Amino acid sequence: MELICPAGTPASFREAVDAGADVVYCGFRDETNARNFPGLNFTRKELEQSIAYAQSKGTQTYVALNTFMRAGDEIVWYEAVDDAVRLGADAVIVADFGLMAYVAEYHPRQRLHVSVQASASNVDAINFLVDAFGAKRVVLPRILTIPDIARIARQITCEIEVFVFGGLCVMAEGRCSLSSYATGKSPNMNGVCSPASHVRYRQDGNDLVSELGDYTINRFPDGEAAGYPTLCKGRFEVAGQYGYAFEDPVSLDVMDHIDGLREAGVCALKIEGRQRGKAYVAEVVSTLRRTLSADSRSRPALIHRLKLLSEGQQTTSGAYEKRWR
Structure with missing residues (x-):
């Protein structure tokens, strides 16, 4: 191969x-x-x-x-x-x-x-x-x-x-609009998924918070490795459960x-x-x-x-x- x-x-x-x-x-x-x-x-x-x-x-x-x-x-x-x-x-x-x-x-x-x-x-x-x-x-x-x-x-x-x-990428590639929704920049048209220009990290107490555009994607306590913030790999509360909705980062x-x-x-x-x-x-x-x-x-x-x-x-x-x- x-x-x-x-x-x-x-x-x-x-x-x-x-x-x-x-x-x-x-x-x-x-x-x-x-x-x-x-x-x-x-x-x-x-x-x-x-x-x-x-x-x-x-x-x-x-x-x-x-x-x-x-x-x-x-x-x-x-x-x-x-x-x-x-x-x-x-x-x-x-x-x-x-x-x-x-x-x-x-x-x-x-x-x-x-x-x-x-x-x-x-x-x-x-x-x-x-x-x-x-x-x-x-x-x-x-x-x-x-x-x-x-x-x-x-x-x-x-x-x-x-x-x-x-x-x-956990989506059917070419059909994902999550990055476009969060940043206005499309991987399908502009060639950028979760562009670095829209990524921010900030410290909140003992947590490192990752953000994409106006959205908080994840919170990482001390000692946990932090992944790059993309919406499909965010940690959210869904149906009463807190965790990765689609895929881990x-x-x-x-x-x-x-x-x-x-x-x-x-x-x-x-x-x-x-x-x-x-x-x-x-x-x-x-x-x-x-x-x-x-x-x-x-x-x-x-x-x-x-x-x-x-x-x-x-x-x-x-x-x-x-x-x-």
Whole structure:
């Protein structure tokens, strides 16, 4: 299975390549990219140089153009596709159906992957994208179980890629409006989920309080690791019970399920983390590279140390092992 690794900067890109990535995925420094944060991402020149470096090491590059086009300004996304193809991207990762149509019509030989942001999570949706736009691969949302993935794999004709480590989005990606509700900034349109500009921490007695926009997301007593404030990982009172309504503020880690994912028909394993630094990328990629070639008994020791790099210093198997609350 391919190991697909993140890069938010040229330095992280080189670290991912050197650490053993089969593929590095990244995006342009604009709203065509769902990680559109200050200080991240690539100019056209930086991407050209990074692709050349990857090619020299036998590594592929996927360019994420995974936001939805804004009516009247489609040219921004069209030009991003044109530039990604011109610079030698091995695949473009696309969420917007209109942009998929553009790729299919104007760059029919360009490999097209369906972004997780497209929220294609059933056989009919995926087969439609294959038939209509020639999609070669679908990145499945992080809400499916391994039996779900296996059932889908048996009935589609394109490849399957899944997330295995890093930030856990507990929603059907591409359909979440929580960040938009709290901050006015959309992950689907602006490329930002819970933007740092709207995040605040304050001390209240012995508690550290995290806030997003005008909303209190969590309170952490002394000694409890504090996660990044996103609404879907907030701690609230619901139906008379106080706790995490959707998911704990922890990172995804399903490397214990690699054999099951392989048997289910998955061909590529994706690490989340384009907002992370190059040290994180190097450590995670090199460890998971070794994990893929290790037997099941050796894997826990290899990946245990990665918990220290995870959100809240904890990890979860998400939908692979537990039910929704």
